[in-house]
Amino acid sequence: MGEFELIRHYFQRTGPHPPGVVLGVGDDCALLQPDPGQRLAVSTDMLVEGRHFFADVDPVALGHKALAVNLSDLAAMGARPLGFTLALALPRADATWLAGFSAGLFALADAAGCPLVGGDTTQGPLNLSITVFGQVPPGQELRRSGARAGDEVWVSGQLGDARLALEALLGEIELAPERLARARQRLERPTPRLALGLELRGLASAAADVSDGLCGDLGHILAASGVGADLEVGALLGSDAISADLRAQPRERALRCALAGGDDYELVFTAPAAAREALLQAARAAATPVSCLGRISAEPGLRWRNESGQPLDLALASFDHFA
Amino acid sequence: MGEFELIRHYFQRTGPHPPGVVLGVGDDCALLQPDPGQRLAVSTDMLVEGRHFFADVDPVALGHKALAVNLSDLAAMGARPLGFTLALALPRADATWLAGFSAGLFALADAAGCPLVGGDTTQGPLNLSITVFGQVPPGQELRRSGARAGDEVWVSGQLGDARLALEALLGEIELAPERLARARQRLERPTPRLALGLELRGLASAAADVSDGLCGDLGHILAASGVGADLEVGALLGSDAISADLRAQPRERALRCALAGGDDYELVFTAPAAAREALLQAARAAATPVSCLGRISAEPGLRWRNESGQPLDLALASFDHFA
Numbered sequence: 183m184g185e186f187e188l189i190r191h192y193f194q195r196t197g198p199h200p201p202g203v204v205l206g207v208g209d210d211c212a213l214l215q216p217d218p219g220q221r222l223a224v225s226t227d228m229l230v231e232g233r234h235f236f237a238d239v240d241p242v243a244l245g246h247k248a249l250a251v252n253l254s255d256l257a258a259m260g261a262r263p264l265g266f267t268l269a270l271a272l273p274r275a276d277a278t279w280l281a282g283f284s285a286g287l288f289a290l291a292d293a294a295g296c297p298l299v300g301g302d303t304t305q306g307p308l309n310l311s312i313t314v315f316g317q318v319p320p321g322q323e324l325r326r327s328g329a330r331a332g333d334e335v336w337v338s339g340q341l342g343d344a345r346l347a348l349e350a351l352l353g354e355i356e357l358a359p360e361r362l363a364r365a366r367q368r369l370e371r372p373t374p375r376l377a378l379g380l381e382l383r384g385l386a387s388a389a390a391d392v393s394d395g396l397c398g399d400l401g402h403i404l405a406a407s408g409v410g411a412d413l414e415v416g417a418l419l420g421s422d423a424i425s426a427d428l429r430a431q432p433r434e435r436a437l438r439c440a441l442a443g444g445d446d447y448e449l450v451f452t453a454p455a456a457a458r459e460a461l462l463q464a465a466r467a468a469a470t471p472v473s474c475l476g477r478i479s480a481e482p483g484l485r486w487r488n489e490s491g492q493p494l495d496l497a498l499a500s501f502d503h504f505a
Numbered sequence: 506m507g508e509f510e511l512i513r514h515y516f517q518r519t520g521p522h523p524p525g526v527v528l529g530v531g532d533d534c535a536l537l538q539p540d541p542g543q544r545l546a547v548s549t550d551m552l553v554e555g556r557h558f559f560a561d562v563d564p565v566a567l568g569h570k571a572l573a574v575n576l577s578d579l580a581a582m583g584a585r586p587l588g589f590t591l592a593l594a595l596p597r598a599d600a601t602w603l604a605g606f607s608a609g610l611f612a613l614a615d616a617a618g619c620p621l622v623g624g625d626t627t628q629g630p631l632n633l634s635i636t637v638f639g640q641v642p643p644g645q646e647l648r649r650s651g652a653r654a655g656d657e658v659w660v661s662g663q664l665g666d667a668r669l670a671l672e673a674l675l676g677e678i679e680l681a682p683e684r685l686a687r688a689r690q691r692l693e694r695p696t697p698r699l700a701l702g703l704e705l706r707g708l709a710s711a712a713a714d715v716s717d718g719l720c721g722d723l724g725h726i727l728a729a730s731g732v733g734a735d736l737e738v739g740a741l742l743g744s745d746a747i748s749a750d751l752r753a754q755p756r757e758r759a760l761r762c763a764l765a766g767g768d769d770y771e772l773v774f775t776a777p778a779a780a781r782e783a784l785l786q787a788a789r790a791a792a793t794p795v796s797c798l799g800r801i802s803a804e805p806g807l808r809w810r811n812e813s814g815q816p817l818d819l820a821l822a823s824f825d826h827f828a
Binding site for chain 1: 528534535545547549551553557578581582584588590591593629630636639641643650712
């Protein structure tokens with residue numbers, strides 16, 4: 183199969199363009215038409231075999247995840263998806279792999295209303311680079327820099343299960359099969375929180391997605407906003423942000439997975455305490471659970487305290503590709 | 506050096522955002538504000554070590570080329586650059602390489618008015634994936650599908666020298682050092698024809714950039730437009746589209762390089778014969794030479810004839826990563 187046949191067969195879809203897409207795959211550029219006055223939100227994420235996924239990962243799950251991690255950045259900005267491009271390096275044109283990968287990719291693209299509008303295909307070590315485009319009305323975007331002292335700190339969904347699955351798959355820990363199956367879903371099929379991101383427009387003061395671990399990504403918000411946070415381990419461990427599977431683990435492992443695990447693709451965000459009721463209403467409208475973890479303070483730094491008020495004694499580091 | 510320090514040191518620049526960029530590197534997404542009513546042109550190209558460049562290529566030249574091949578797609582659409590994202594997989598954080606690469610990248614970005622607005626950095630086999638964004642007024646974009654019978658076929662600049670350099674660097678042919686130095690400039694530092702693309706708005710009926718070879722890329726225009734073309738080898742070989750270095754080569758090699766070489770990053774385009782004077786004026790305004798190679802006809806297919814009117818007897822194939 184040649185390069186252009188591969189693109190036609192697996193990545194070029196017929197039928198009318200969705201709204202906002204004037205010209206899709208097949209010319210020198212795609213052409214998008216954002217709604218009048220809207221800003222364009224852009225993000226890019228690259229996934230490399232052996233770093234971001236195992237060589238034997240289910241290609242359907244990989245297609246899903248490659249797009250999901252990008253959509254998660256749009257969600258964290260409060261942007262509505264417009265489309266995406268895919269640059270793909272493949273060792274060889276393997277029909278079974280391509281059929282699975284494109285099925286997983288397009289299933290999520292369709293669900294999110296985010297069509298593939300262009301791309302590039304080349305031979306090389308397996309590498310998936312996706313760039314997503316979304317739109318957001320001026321001033322309604324969720325930046326990292328808007329957190330203020332007194333705001334509450336929230337997180338969506340559940341943290342740490344992806345890391346739990348990774349440790350089990352690497353053979354570092356043992357998990358019962360049904361626990362591993364559930365955690366593995368979180369690792370391989372994360373849910374981008376697009377609906378919540380849209381509902382948080384005008385409510386959240388700052389937001390980021392949790393890709394490198396809660397401490398690291400909340401740390402980005404604190405640094406960009408010039409503030410700090412005081413959080414309680416007990417509030418976290420007792421909240422809906424910790425799954426029953428993670429709560430069943432030894433305490434130190436549960437905390438490490440939840441605070442510094444990464445690959446969660448939840449949203450961490452801040453909002454004025456006065457917005458609490460509106461925020462819970464927004465979360466219900468988005469059908470996405472949220473948990474409050476503590477408060478923003480004027481004093482820079484991220485401070486975790488345990489149930490007896492002592493500083494948390496746990497070495498935590500967010501993921502760094504070159505550290 | 507850690508991942509975030511690497512980004513800050515080599516890829517995050519201080520100072521005010523250029524027009525059109527509301528928010529650059531450092532949040533979950535970049536935010537762009539296209540001019541009112543303009544369409545967004547988007548293209549992506551991935552460069553892989555060993556496929557698109559040699560492992561020992563000058564990193565300054567590689568930084569230039571990685572962006573240039575993407576800007577060439579904007580040029581072929583008649584779009585004005587707004588910005589780009591870079592996803593970069595690196596085997597290791599090599600300071601000398603990164604300094605050179607980012608210098609070459611930013612020199613072209615500054616010259617083209619196309620700022621880096623976001624990206625991703627990861628460890629892995631060397632891979633550069635860039636996505637560019639530009640804007641173009643509705644209806645003024647240069648699509649591949651607009652060529653009509655009777656239109657003339659044009660090409661910008663010169664064809665084939667990049668291929669000539671590649672064959673010499675691979676040891677397949679011998680070139681005098683000064684010839685190789687000139688040809689190598691064309692291979693490693695292609696000039697995206699952005700100014701010409703803008704001037705061709707409203708003049709050209711169709712356009713594409715020459716990345717896989719003239720025959721292949723003109724073939725895309727013919728297929729998308731449902732037309733054919735009759736071109737003369739003599740017109741090509743006698744035109745300014747062939748450099749003195751290429752003309753000095755054996756005829757078959759010169760033709761193969763010019764027609765199926767690839768990596769030229771010139772524009773091939775069509776325009777009504779009545780637009781010839783306006784077109785030459787546009788090329789002068791863009792300070793870019795153009796050459797007329799023949800005519801579009803209603804009969805599908807690309808037909809080359811030699812100086813005596815006979816069909817060209819030369820096997821030509823455009824580059825295919827999986828053929």
